[in-house]
Amino acid sequence: MSSFCIRPAVDTDLRHLYEMAKLTGGGFTNLPPDRRALTAKLARSHAAFASNGDGKVKDELFVLMLEDRATGDVRGTCQIFTHVGQKHPFYSYRIGTLTQHSRELDRTFRAEMLSLTTDLEGASEVGGLFLHPGERAGGLGLLLARSRYLFMRANRPRFADRVLAELRGVIDEAGGSPFWDGLAGRFFGMNFQQADEFNAIHGHQFIADLMPKHPIYTAMLTETARAAIGLPHPSGRAAMRMLENEGFAFEHYIDIFDGGPTMTARTDHVRTIRDARESTVVAIDALPGREALVAAGRLADFRCALADIRDGDGGIILSEDTARTLDLTVGDTVLHIDR
Structure with a gap:
């Protein structure tokens, strides 16, 4: 990545x-x-x-x-x-639309308005x-x-x-x-x-x-x-x-x-916002994974990147590149959603 x-x-x-x-x-x-x-x-x-x-x-x-x-x-x-x-x-x-009808003309007028x-x-x-x-x-x-x-x-x-x-x-x-x-x-x-x-x-x-x-x-x-x-x-x-x-x-x-x-x-x-999941980083390795957006931190500590991730036992596994880009280590909590 x-x-x-x-x-x-x-x-x-x-x-x-x-x-x-x-x-x-x-x-x-x-x-x-x-x-x-x-x-x-x-x-x-x-x-x-x-x-x-x-x-x-x-x-x-x-x-x-x-x-x-x-x-x-x-x-x-x-x-x-x-x-x-x-x-x-x-x-x-x-x-919006204003609809008006003229009985004498037997016509309906629809006017678009801002x-x-x-x-x-x-x-x-x-x-x-x-x-x-x-x-x-x-x-x-x-x-x-x-x-x-x-x-x-x-x-x-x-x-x-x-x-x-x-x-x-x-x-x-x-x-x-x-x-x-x-x-x-x-x-x-x-x-x-x-x-x-x-x-x-x-x-x-x-x-x-x-x-x-x-x-x-x-x-x-x-x-x-x-x-x-x-x-x-x-x-x-x-x-x-x-x-x-x-x-x-x-x-x-x-x-x-x-x-x-x-x-x-x-x-x-x-x-x-609805589908993002919160997970713990359980491992970091060099094996390829699926593309996802991964974010960590709140307010001034926030950071986010496109990442390689895989599902692990009790959390997710990050690629070494992703961990380096986001300054993450095993045990950190992240938000993630597939690309």
Whole structure:
């Protein structure tokens, strides 16, 4: 197996995050190419990893990094928010339908509408996943995505009973957003690139504050804006499939910024969280086994990797490579789930 390992972010990861942020191509609000915003994220994450919780519901942020333990190179990152909307309202558009019937015309009219809502407030959120373009093979994207669920399982009391994932919406070749141009852009004196930069640094509360609060009929939008509603960016289609495989579904919520789909699931029904098993490491050897994700530790001690494992007497047997990558010895307790 590879020597890649998921670990908590530390302050010295600022350089790695900034370099990755410059590669995202815009519309990636959880990873802005802004050193000040990224420094604030790392500070917030550091505080979350250092806290054991005091029983209060908080919107905490955990930033995880993908590191090659053999070289020290950092090649990816992902994020988890514990409870969104605690400091500021968490707005989404919900796609709905209004049906009206005219007796005189003997016709039924169905109008699709977008309604501003805070339905998802209080949910946990998985996001901020970025894998370096040179590493998009060999299952590292799967490792990044599913490590978040094993982290949630290992620290379950910190997370809500519902979890969401916002997928980046459609962005055209010029870097613009058809949804922004057709809806929000009409209310603001800035183009999508300007709004995207402001959003990434300051959050999208400014949009919610200035957007009309009444429902918007989609028939009044441009054709290109309507076509973008609920569609993920082409680079996010694989991520959408992975979410669906975990049990997430599109329940007609979209991002108010770019119109991308918001996927939701019950936290305890997410496949990796539900099916992961806790076992003791009973042996370490060089014999091949089956592929699995293995995680150990809680909070700042958390780590996760793709691994070779076999069933043993009273626990599992790890490959020597896996034990080395995760710093595990016989007697340690791990979470694991087959790939």
